[in-house]
Amino acid sequence: MTLRLPETLLDEIRRHGASAYPAECCGVLAGRVDPEGGKDVLRLAPAINRRTDDPHRYLIAPDDLRQLDSELRSEGLEIVGYYHSHPDHPARPSAFDTEHAWPWYSYLIVRIDRGAAADAASWVLDDERPLMHPESLEVLSEV
Amino acid sequence: MPVTVTIPTPLRGFTGGRDAVELEGATVGEVIDELLSAHGGLKRHLVQDDGRLRNFVNLYLNDTDIRQLESTSTPVREGDILTIVPSIAGGSPAVETELPKLSHAEVLRYSRHLLLPEVGVEGQRKLKAARVLTIGAGGLGSPLSLYLAAAGVGTIGIVDFDVVDLTNLQRQIVHGTSTLGRSKLESAKARLTDLNPNLNVETYETRLSSENALEILGEYDIVVDGTDNFPTRYLVNDACVLLDKPNVYGSIFRFEGQASVFYAKEGPCYRCLYSEPPPPGLVPSCAEGGVLGVLPGIIGSIQALETIKWIIGAGDSLVGRLVLFDALKLRFRELKLRKDPSCPLCGEHPTIRELIDYEAFCGIGAAPAYQGPEVIVEELRQERTDKGEELVLIDVREPHEWEIAHINGARLIPLGQLPDRLSELDGHSEIVTYCHKGSRSMKALEILRGAGFGKVRSLAGGIDAWAERVEEGMARY
Numbered sequence: 001m002t003l004r005l006p007e008t009l010l011d012e013i014r015r016h017g018a019s020a021y022p023a024e025c026c027g028v029l030a031g032r033v034d035p036e037g038g039k040d041v042l043r044l045a046p047a048i049n050r051r052t053d054d055p056h057r058y059l060i061a062p063d064d065l066r067q068l069d070s071e072l073r074s075e076g077l078e079i080v081g082y083y084h085s086h087p088d089h090p091a092r093p094s095a096f097d098t099e100h101a102w103p104w105y106s107y108l109i110v111r112i113d114r115g116a117a118a119d120a121a122s123w124v125l126d127d128e129r130p131l132m133h134p135e136s137l138e139v140l141s142e143v
Numbered sequence: 144m145p146v147t148v149t150i151p152t153p154l155r156g157f158t159g160g161r162d163a164v165e166l167e168g169a170t171v172g173e174v175i176d177e178l179l180s181a182h183g184g185l186k187r188h189l190v191q192d193d194g195r196l197r198n199f200v201n202l203y204l205n206d207t208d209i210r211q212l213e214s215t216s217t218p219v220r221e222g223d224i225l226t227i228v229p230s231i232a233g234g235s236p237a238v239e240t241e242l243p244k245l246s247h248a249e250v251l252r253y254s255r256h257l258l259l260p261e262v263g264v265e266g267q268r269k270l271k272a273a274r275v276l277t278i279g280a281g282g283l284g285s286p287l288s289l290y291l292a293a294a295g296v297g298t299i300g301i302v303d304f305d306v307v308d309l310t311n312l313q314r315q316i317v318h319g320t321s322t323l324g325r326s327k328l329e330s331a332k333a334r335l336t337d338l339n340p341n342l343n344v345e346t347y348e349t350r351l352s353s354e355n356a357l358e359i360l361g362e363y364d365i366v367v368d369g370t371d372n373f374p375t376r377y378l379v380n381d382a383c384v385l386l387d388k389p390n391v392y393g394s395i396f397r398f399e400g401q402a403s404v405f406y407a408k409e410g411p412c413y414r415c416l417y418s419e420p421p422p423p424g425l426v427p428s429c430a431e432g433g434v435l436g437v438l439p440g441i442i443g444s445i446q447a448l449e450t451i452k453w454i455i456g457a458g459d460s461l462v463g464r465l466v467l468f469d470a471l472k473l474r475f476r477e478l479k480l481r482k483d484p485s486c487p488l489c490g491e492h493p494t495i496r497e498l499i500d501y502e503a504f505c506g507i508g509a510a511p512a513y514q515g516p517e518v519i520v521e522e523l524r525q526e527r528t529d530k531g532e533e534l535v536l537i538d539v540r541e542p543h544e545w546e547i548a549h550i551n552g553a554r555l556i557p558l559g560q561l562p563d564r565l566s567e568l569d570g571h572s573e574i575v576t577y578c579h580k581g582s583r584s585m586k587a588l589e590i591l592r593g594a595g596f597g598k599v600r601s602l603a604g605g606i607d608a609w610a611e612r613v614e615e616g617m618a619r620y
Contacts, residue, residue, distance in 0.1 A: 024234060047231075057234035062201040062208070066228055078152060086235040090386075092361055095274055097233035100199050103188055104153035107233070127156065129187050130345055131358055 002038045003081065003106045003122045004138045005029075009044055013110055014117030016046060017085030021115045023055035028065075029081040029106060030072045039080040039106060045072065047082075057096075058084050081106030081122070088113060091121040093132045101125040101132060108137070146174050146219045149226045157184035171202060172215030174225055189227075192343075199230040242268035243297065249341060253295050266455035267295060271341075273454045276300040276363035278351060278379055280327040282439030283369030283393050283446065285317035290447035292335040292342050296454070299335065300345040300363055303327045310620070314436035351375055353498035356382040365453060367391040367446050373420040374501035380405060380413035381498055384489050389462075391449050393442040398435050398470040400442035403461050403480065404449050407489035410463040415483035415490075420505040431579075438470050515588040517603040518575055520613050527552075535574045538606075539587040544579065548618045550609060558583050565594050577602035577609070579620075 016025045028045040045068055051059040060082070069079055082105060086094075091111040093101070101107060103125045110120040123132040149163045158164060164181070168174035175196075179186050189200050196202070202209045203226040209217050219225070245253070245267060256262040262270075273296050277284050280303040291299055305327050307318045315327075322330035328346040336342055347359055351370075360366055360382045368379045368390055376394075383390035389406040392413060405412045445466065452458050465478040487494045518526070526534055536553040538545060545555050556564050558578070568574065574596060578584040584601040591599045602609065610617035 026231070026233075051232075051234075054234070058232065060231040062203075062228040062230050065231065066203075082231050082233075084233055089235040092357075094233070094235055095362055095364075098362060100230075100232040102151075102153040102199075102229050102231070104156055127184070130362065133358065 001036075001124065002136045002138055003029075003041065003108070004038065004140055005041045005108075006140045009041055010120060010139055012044055013083050013085075013108065013120070017087075017110045017112045018115055018117050020085060021112045022087050024049065024058045024085050024087060026058035026060060026082065026084040028060070028068055028072075028079050029083060029108065030077045031080045032077065033080060041080060042077060044083070056087070079105070081108060083108040083110065085110050085112050091119050092134075093123050097123075098125070098130060098132050103127055106135060107132065145221055146223045146225055148174060148178055149224060151227050151229060153229065154185060154188065154227065157188070158182050169218060170215065171204060171209055171217045171219060171225060174219060175202070175215065199232055201228040201230055202226070203228055243271045244268070245271065249295070252339075252341075256294070261457040262455055266457070269454050269456075270295045270451065271297040273365070274298040274300070274363045275365050275367060275450055275454075276302070276360060277367045277369055278302050278375065279369035279371070280315075280317060280331045281305070281311065281369060281371065282314045282395060282434065283443040284331070285315045286440045286443035287367055287369060287393075287447045287450075288331060288335055289317055289338065290444060291450060292339045294447070294451055295339065295341070296451075297341075298343040298345060298363075300347065300359070301328055301331060302347040302349065302351050302359060303331075304348055304350050314434065314439050316440070351378060353378065353500065356498060357386060360386055360388060363388070365389050365391065365450055367393075367450055369393065369443065369446070373505045376413065377420065377504060378498065378501045381488055381495065383407075384412050385497070389453060391446045391453070391461075393446045395434055395438050395442050397432055398438065400438055400468040400470070401465060402442055402445045402449070402468075403465045404453070406460075406462050407482075411480045411482040412486065412489045414488045415486045416465065416480055418483070418486070422506060435470055438468075441468060441470070513585055513589040515585060515592060516600045517581075518600045519603050520609045523575060523602060523609075524613050530573070533573060535568070535572045537568075537574060537576045537587070538578070539576055539583050540578050540606075544620075547620050548606060548610065550577070550606060550614070553577070558587055561587055561590050562594075565591075568596070570596055571598075573598040575600050575602055578605045580605040580607050 026049050027047050029041045030043050030045050031039055031041040033039055047060040048064055049058045050061045051057040072078060086109055091109040106122050106124060108120060108122045111118040122135050122137040124135045125132050145165050145167060147163050148166055150158050150161060155162060166174050166177040168177050189197060191197055204212060204217055205224055253267050256267055257264060275291055275296050277288050277299060280301050288299055307322050307325055307327055307330050309323060311318060317334050318330045326348060328348055332344045332346060335344055349355060356378055366379060366383050366388055368376060370376050380390055384407045387408060389404055391404050393402045449461050453460060463480050465480050467476045484491050536550060538549055538553045538555045539558040539561060541557050576584045576587040581604050584605060588599055588601045607619060610619045
């Protein structure tokens with residue numbers, strides 16, 4: 001499946017990751033799903049990282065998620081995935097990411113190298129676990 | 144009592160697209176059991192192996208988290224709504240996470256480790272947290288995975304796609320007679336979890352390839368290479384360098400073995416040592432050249448040892464050193480390895496930045512091997528009856544193979560001697576060459592044809608096919 005993301009939103013994620021460095025940032029990708037299953041991200045919803053004990057971990061708590069979900073639904077949007085940053089690590093899922101991943105959602109990871117945003121990639125959990133597969137990420141430039 | 148369970152979007156692929164299901168049950172736990180038995184695909188996403196809910200799965204009964212109620216024993220009433228709510232967690236790799244604790248049974252099991260200050264409780268907990276991937280469940284993979292499992296490595300991944308064959312058991316000690324014909328993964332998993340039930344075995348029944356290597360290797364801390372072929376060895380090396388992972392290398396041939404640890408961040412990689420693979424066919428595999436059964440036990444144990452040392456951070460690793468072992472002389476030698484500044488993968492100006500086509504790199508399939516005329520075993524049997532002595536049958540295997548079994552009436556001329564013994568053959572006679580399975584025989588054909596012999600053919604499938612389909616009772620190897 002394809003995740004389509006406007007360039008402005010990718011820049012926003014990169015800025016969020018760079019400003020959180022050396023800690024991780026996290027947030028919600030909100031948008032719509034087309035009949036073929038492709039996802040269009042229409043806006044971001046930065047989430048509160050509830051893990052304050054370890055800068056290399058993030059957690060979006062269920063209460064926060066329920067509230068975000070109902071807000072987004074009232075706008076006619078749904079949660080299609082999440083983004084987080086990997087400070088000084090490749091934009092591929094860690095074992096911890098895979099262990100905690102949910103199926104179907106897109107997991108966009110942006111690498112932050114010494115405070116500067118680098119490459120980004122999006123991943124989806126295999127239906128059988130224990131792997132995440134890269135999915136195609138289309139960055140849409142402004143028209 | 145019918146209760147409505149609302150299914151979040153990510154799980155609807157497992158409930159036929161439905162966003163809610165009506166289920167019966169007296170407690171939250173019973174309703175969830177019903178849900179999992181009706182939609183089995185949900186199981187691995189919602190519960191752990193021990194049947195408990197995964198820690199990132201939250202259940203809300205109406206509007207309250209069941210953890211604030213009586214957890215899964217919370218009674219439910221008709222009309223209640225049970226909602227599955229995700230927690231979303233993750234984080235970057237290589238971070239010191241809190242190490243898992245040891246149970247009393249584990250403390251007892253690993254007591255001989257715990258007595259070593261170099262291991263101790265902390266080292267044992269590191270082993271428990273470790274994720275090690277072994278490529279291959281064969282000669283090297285057997286001792287290696289057994290020792291890692293026994294040592295308490297928490298997660299062992301294994302990549303293999305073969306089935307257990309009788310010829311494996313002379314050295315592949317993780318398998319047994321009772322698992323003949325079963326997949327090596329299934330066989331190894333059963334033996335390893337019998338040895339250590341705390342172990343988590345993750346299996347990949349696939350041929351490792353440029354398409355899947357980064358994904359599979361990416362899930363592990365350390366990769367141990369127990370492969371028997373060059374394309375996979377280069378693939379494992381390259382993927383480890385691209386992923387910044389240590390590659391614990393071992394290889395065996397007849398009576399000799401090698402071991403090292405390739406870790407490009409601190410030392411050389413396999414390409415620094417061997418920039419080019421040998422020409423295809425030059426180095427015989429174990430199936431062609433034979434191997435002493437204990438040898439992989441020694442080299443595989445060295446690989447297990449290096450892996451364990453790496454995890455607990457003890458001693459000096461084999462990074463930058465190549466150990467050579469000669470079983471007949473019983474001698475270990477050590478070579479210093481240097482990082483090659485011009486290495487195309489880990490040197491100063493790398494040109495390889497992604498995985499390539501390793502079959503082509505190793506020359507496999509690039510230049511097709513010589514293809515001469517063949518005869519199948521059933522035809523040969525008929526022709527021998529019809530033509531008798533006129534048909535000359537030449538066995539091009541080695542004398543020790545001839546001793547195991549040969550076709551009556553054949554002449555033994557080992558392939559290596561053939562060019563010098565052409566004068567023994569009559570250029571006008573009809574010749575059929577054979578070997579074990581057909582490849583050396585084809586090389587013999589090439590030599591004979593090149594020397595002007597016109598009426599030569601090779602026995603397709605070699606003596607192995609002959610023993611299978613014509614001469615029942617003949618020994619196979």
